[in-house]
Amino acid sequence: MASVLFVCLGNICRSPTAEGVFRHLVAEAGLSQSIRTDSSGMGSWHVGNPPDERAQAAARRRGIEIGDLRARQTRPADFNTFDYIIAMDCQNMADLQALCPPGYGDRLHMMLDFATDISEAEVPDPYFDDSGFDTVLDLIENASHGLLEHIKAKERA
Ligand code: 4NP
Numbered sequence: 001m002a003s004v005l006f007v008c009l010g011n012i013c014r015s016p017t018a019e020g021v022f023r024h025l026v027a028e029a030g031l032s033q034s035i036r037t038d039s040s041g042m043g044s045w046h047v048g049n050p051p052d053e054r055a056q057a058a059a060r061r062r063g064i065e066i067g068d069l070r071a072r073q074t075r076p077a078d079f080n081t082f083d084y085i086i087a088m089d090c091q092n093m094a095d096l097q098a099l100c101p102p103g104y105g106d107r108l109h110m111m112l113d114f115a116t117d118i119s120e121a122e123v124p125d126p127y128f129d130d131s132g133f134d135t136v137l138d139l140i141e142n143a144s145h146g147l148l149e150h151i152k153a154k155e156r157a
Contacts (some may be wrong), residue, residue, distance in 0.1 A: 010040030114146035
């Protein structure tokens with residue numbers, strides 16, 4: 001069993017989108033019993049809320065439902081619960097590093113380190129930009145394929 005936690009700032013736009021896209025890929029691959037997914041935010045503003053309506057709509061246009069997800073805040077215990085803790089941007093990564101107990105830093109990754117053929121290093125925050133949600137999905141779909149291949153290769157090793 002591998003476990004993956006996607007992390008952004010609010011846990012209502014990027015990280016639930018990543019959780020939904022990745023969960024969809026994992027299900028298509030028949031691996032839902034082997035790979036556990038979750039998402040969280042560094043901030044607490046939206047705890048308990050469903051994903052932003054714009055994120056839900058953008059995902060739904062690609063056949064992915066995320067309306068069941070609820071926001072929660074990242075906690076120190078996540079570091080010994082999840083094998084992969086995946087930041088959407090550099091600020092999320094810096095905040096995670098500050099929260100990370102000694103010895104767990106190798107669980108931290110940038111989402112777009114798993115993407116191919118792109119120049120971006122970060123998934124941009126779409127909260128204040130209505131046009132950003134499709135870009136977020138493009139980047140997340142790309143990286144999710146790479147992440148799944150990475151985990152499958154690790155599990156085989
Ligand atoms: P997310 O987007 O980190 O992708 O969920 C944001 C959601 C809410 C806020 C900022 C970013 N906010 O400031 O409330």
